[in-house]
Amino acid sequence: MKHARTFVLLKIPSTGLCYTPTINPGQIWNKYLSTAGGKGNRDAASSKLLQEKLSHYLDIVEVNIAHQISLRSEAFFHAMTSQHELQDYLRKTSQAVKLLREKIAQIDKVMCEGSLRVLRLSLTRNNCIKAYNKLKLMATVHQTQPTVQLLLSTSEFVGALDLIATTQEVLQQELQGIHSFRHLGSQLCELEKLIDKMMIAEFSTYARNDLNRPLEDDCQILEEERLVSLVFGLLKQRKLNFYEIYGDEMIITAKNIIKQCVVNTVSQIEEIDTEVVVKLADQMRMMNFPQWFDLLKNIFSKFTIFLKRIKATLNTIRSVVFLVLDKNQKNRDVEDTLQKNSKDSTVDTEVAYLTHEGMFISDAFSEGDLPPVAADTTSQRNTSPNSEPCSSDSVSEPECTTDSSSSKEQTSSSVTAGAVEMMISDDMKLTDLELVRLANNIQELLYNASDICHDRSVKFLMARAKDGFLEKLNSNEFVTLSRLMEGFILDTEQICGRKSMSLRGALQSQANRFVNRFHEERKTKLSLLLDNERWKQAEVPAEFQDLVDSVSDGRISLPEKKPAATEERKPAEFLIVEGQKYATVGTVLLLIRIILEYCQCVDNIPSITTDMLTRLSDLLKYFNSRSCQLVLGAGALQVVGLKTITTKNLALSSRCLQLIVHYIPIIRAHFEARLQPKQYSMLRHFDHITKDYHDHVAEISAKLVAIMDSLFDKLLSKYEVKAPVPSACFRNICKQMAKMHEAIYDLLPEEQTQMLFLRINASYKLHLKRQLAHLNVVNDGGPLNGLVTSDVAFYTGNLQALKGLNNLDLNMAEIWEQKR
Numbered sequence: 001m002k003h004a005r006t007f008v009l010l011k012i013p014s015t016g017l018c019y020t021p022t023i024n025p026g027q028i029w030n031k032y033l034s035t036a037g038g039k040g041n042r043d044a045a046s047s048k049l050l051q052e053k054l055s056h057y058l059d060i061v062e063v064n065i066a067h068q069i070s071l072r073s074e075a076f077f078h079a080m081t082s083q084h085e086l087q088d089y090l091r092k093t094s095q096a097v098k099l100l101r102e103k104i105a106q107i108d109k110v111m112c113e114g115s116l117r118v119l120r121l122s123l124t125r126n127n128c129i130k131a132y133n134k135l136k137l138m139a140t141v142h143q144t145q146p147t148v149q150l151l152l153s154t155s156e157f158v159g160a161l162d163l164i165a166t167t168q169e170v171l172q173q174e175l176q177g178i179h180s181f182r183h184l185g186s187q188l189c190e191l192e193k194l195i196d197k198m199m200i201a202e203f204s205t206y207a208r209n210d211l212n213r214p215l216e217d218d219c220q221i222l223e224e225e226r227l228v229s230l231v232f233g234l235l236k237q238r239k240l241n242f243y244e245i246y247g248d249e250m251i252i253t254a255k256n257i258i259k260q261c262v263v264n265t266v267s268q269i270e271e272i273d274t275e276v277v278v279k280l281a282d283q284m285r286m287m288n289f290p291q292w293f294d295l296l297k298n299i300f301s302k303f304t305i306f307l308k309r310i311k312a313t314l315n316t317i318r319s320v321v322f323l324v325l326d327k328n329q330k331n332r333d334v335e336d337t338l339q340k341n342s343k344d345s346t347v348d349t350e351v352a353y354l355t356h357e358g359m360f361i362s363d364a365f366s367e368g369d370l371p372p373v374a375a376d377t378t379s380q381r382n383t384s385p386n387s388e389p390c391s392s393d394s395v396s397e398p399e400c401t402t403d404s405s406s407s408k409e410q411t412s413s414s415v416t417a418g419a420v421e422m423m424i425s426d427d428m429k430l431t432d433l434e435l436v437r438l439a440n441n442i443q444e445l446l447y448n449a450s451d452i453c454h455d456r457s458v459k460f461l462m463a464r465a466k467d468g469f470l471e472k473l474n475s476n477e478f479v480t481l482s483r484l485m486e487g488f489i490l491d492t493e494q495i496c497g498r499k500s501m502s503l504r505g506a507l508q509s510q511a512n513r514f515v516n517r518f519h520e521e522r523k524t525k526l527s528l529l530l531d532n533e534r535w536k537q538a539e540v541p542a543e544f545q546d547l548v549d550s551v552s553d554g555r556i557s558l559p560e561k562k563p564a565a566t567e568e569r570k571p572a573e574f575l576i577v578e579g580q581k582y583a584t585v586g587t588v589l590l591l592i593r594i595i596l597e598y599c600q601c602v603d604n605i606p607s608i609t610t611d612m613l614t615r616l617s618d619l620l621k622y623f624n625s626r627s628c629q630l631v632l633g634a635g636a637l638q639v640v641g642l643k644t645i646t647t648k649n650l651a652l653s654s655r656c657l658q659l660i661v662h663y664i665p666i667i668r669a670h671f672e673a674r675l676q677p678k679q680y681s682m683l684r685h686f687d688h689i690t691k692d693y694h695d696h697v698a699e700i701s702a703k704l705v706a707i708m709d710s711l712f713d714k715l716l717s718k719y720e721v722k723a724p725v726p727s728a729c730f731r732n733i734c735k736q737m738a739k740m741h742e743a744i745y746d747l748l749p750e751e752q753t754q755m756l757f758l759r760i761n762a763s764y765k766l767h768l769k770r771q772l773a774h775l776n777v778v779n780d781g782g783p784l785n786g787l788v789t790s791d792v793a794f795y796t797g798n799l800q801a802l803k804g805l806n807n808l809d810l811n812m813a814e815i816w817e818q819k820r
Contacts, residue, residue: 134174137170137174138175138181141167141184144163144164144184144188145191148160148163148164148191151163152195156229161195161236164188164195171188192237195237196237200245203230203242203245203246204245206223208249212253215257220312221309227317228320231316232320235320235321238430243442246313246445250452251452254452254453254456257303258460261302262280262295263280265287266283269287269291272286289473293480293481293484296460296484300485300491303453303456303457303488304488307495311496314446317442318443321435324430324435328430328432446497447500449496450498454489454501454502454504455503457503457506458503458506471510471514475518475601478514479604482507482511482604482605485507486507486605489503489504489507504607507607511607511608514605514608515601515608515611519615522594522597522598522619523618523619529586529587530627530630531639533636533640534642535630535631535645535652535653536585537573537583537584537585538584538585538586539572540571540589541571542568544589545576548575548592551596551663556599577659577662580749582656582658583652583655583746584652584659588656588659591660592659592660592663595619598612598615599667599670599671609674609675610679613682613683617685617689620660624657624693627657631649636649647707647744648743648744651700651744651748654697654700654701654748655748657693657696657697658697664686667686668683701756704744705756708760715729715733716768717767721772721777721788722787723787725790725794726795727787730792730794733764733795734794734798737757741753741757741805744756745802745804753804754805761799761808764795765815769814769815772816773817779816788815792812795812
């Protein structure tokens with residue numbers, strides 16, 4: 001039992017067959033003993049007990065196996081007996097299958113093989129067409145570099161860039177993965193960088209040629225088509241700082257214009273030896289004013305043409321920028337419209353649909369009627385998994401791609417004589433902000449051009465002014481120069497649309513120096529005239545009368561010099577101003593002319609109005625103060641050597657002051673018309689001057705009264721009421737009054753003479769009244785009163801007998817004390 005073999009019958013589930021493996025209990029026992037052999041010596045009793053347990057378990061297993069075999073013995077023997085029948089069935093089945101295959105082969109040969117072959121050939125044809133189109137596209141792409149080189153040889157930068165962009169797009173979308181084109185993308189990128197450098201170099205060359213061409217050329221824009229093409233190319237490549245190149249060339253050209261003008265002018269002047277005087281600046285300083293003025297006029301003329309050309313070129317560039325900006329705006333409008341339409345069509349598609357055998361109406365169309373995208377989708381959906389995949393199914397009509405590339409090449413610039421006609425490619429990705437900023441920078445470049453011309457002109461002026469040449473110009477020369485510069489400034493402002501301050505500032509600086517010299521010369525001249533003035537009435541030459549007449553209508557201007565007449569007009573005794581006679585001295589006649597020169601300078605050089613106003617105010621104040629020192633202050637006694645300051649001197653001085661006062665309102669109005677409203681406060685100088693002159697006239701009148709007052713005090717203090725009548729005192733007084741009248745009557749107007757004698761008479765009455773009170777002579781009708789009345793009547797008769805004083809109300813009753 002221990003070493004016997006035990007057979008166990010096992011059933012195979014898939015076939016129902018059984019097999020019997022052999023189990024050798026001895027092998028199991030030996031294996032166990034070999035494992036436990038090491039422990040047998042230590043515990044022999046336990047091993048024996050374990051052996052008996054295992055033997056018992058083995059017996060139980062054998063009994064159970066035998067029982068199971070006995071239960072399935074019938075099925076085992078049935079399977080053994082059915083094996084032959086199964087083999088017969090398999091043989092019959094094999095024959096039937098063979099027959100069926102032969103019939104299917106015949107059916108395939110007769111009915112299916114031709115149709116399948118047609119389908120296979122059709123699929124092969126489609127694949128061949130796609131492969132042909134792909135090769136055709138590859139051939140076109142292969143010609144990209146030679147075509148780009150050809151376009152670059154004719155400076156078609158925009159066309160070359162469009163071709164490169166189209167080729168890059170085709171490489172990334174339709175020819176991706178082509179091994180032979182693996183380096184073409186990087187080559188095109190390098191070529192694009194090369195085109196960038198070429199365009200910048202080409203634009204630099206264009207700018208140099210445009211700015212340095214002869215200024216006598218009437219053509220405003222040089223090769224407009226070339227310029228537009230370059231600008232579009234630079235914009236396409238986002239080279240937005242190209243205008244800086246043009247700005248640099250402007251600076252260089254402006255320097256060369258002045259240099260060339262100086263060289264041409266110097267070469268025509270024989271007096272300048274260019275071998276001895278090498279430097280152009282030194283050669284220029286050797287010119288006299290007419291030569292230098294003609295040179296400056298030529299420079300301004302060249303600069304004006306120069307700015308007009310720059311403006312025309314920059315306007316063309318800005319128009320290109322605005323074209324791109326306008327195209328961007330139109331593209332946005334189109335995109336917004338398409339988005340709106342797509343939303344509407346989506347709603348319509350969701351609502352309006354028809355069914356056709358369980359499908360949407362779109363599914364009922366044949367594959368050929370579908371759009372290309374839908375057809376590709378349908379073909380991909382209907383292709384069996386075992387069919388060979390088509391290469392590059394994403395390629396749709398390569399011919400269309402080549403046509404689009406050729407159409408993009410046609411978008412290169414085409415400029416006619418009057419307008420720019422160009423199709424702007426949609427891949428010019430510039431924002432509106434960038435384009436607007438670029439347009440503003442280009443406009444600013446035009447302003448910079450004006451500033452450059454003004455700066456170079458300032459340097460030219462300063463180079464000539466180093467030796468004080470400009471400060472030595474007379475007023476006519478400086479006015480001519482100022483008008484030329486003002487004209488150039490206005491021309492540049494009109495061309496560029498903005499004021500440039502450098503040349504205007506230089507003109508103002510030179511004008512200030514001119515004003516200082518102008519004022520100092522005339523002030524010095526006036527000072528010399530006053531120091532030599534003897535304050536005697538001067539004859540009025542005809543030219544001064546003409547000068548005054550020219551101002552009679554309120555418009556101040558120096559009259560043009562008239563040709564010498566056959567008969568010279570004699571000088572007049574008085575100066576006639578608006579019907580009034582003015583006795584004057586020679587200094588005042590010249591002063592009037594000087595004042596008109598100040599006013600004329602303001603007309604010629606408006607920028608110096610405020611300075612001239614200040615200087616003229618200073619001149620008028622100086623005349624007032626200096627004349628006061630010489631006449632009222634008796635300074636003429638030491639300066640000129642007069643023996644005394646007579647009443648005639650005083651009256652003449654007063655009349656001269658009145659003549660100047662007469663012109664102050666006219667001068668004020670002249671300056672007021674040329675001042676800004678915010679500068680009107682400066683006119684207060686004339687108000688102060690008028691007050692000072694009136695005060696001076698009043699002081700002279702007071703001085704005349706004071707002279708007679710001291711005389712009355714001296715004579716009447718010795719007056720005695722006694723015979724004979726008239727008394728010697730009154731005869732002397734009447735004599736002095738007659739002398740006073742004789743001295744001033746022809747100098748002062750009748751009204752002023754009357755007013756002066758009324759004041760003198762009041763002084764006379766005051767002194768007489770005081771003396772009578774001292775002598776206790778009263779108006780009582782007595783002998784003394786009669787004598788005084790006779791003397792007063794003599795005085796009144798003599799005074800009223802003077803010319804112009806016959807109607808003077810003397811009111812001699814005031815000499816008597818009023819009775820209380």
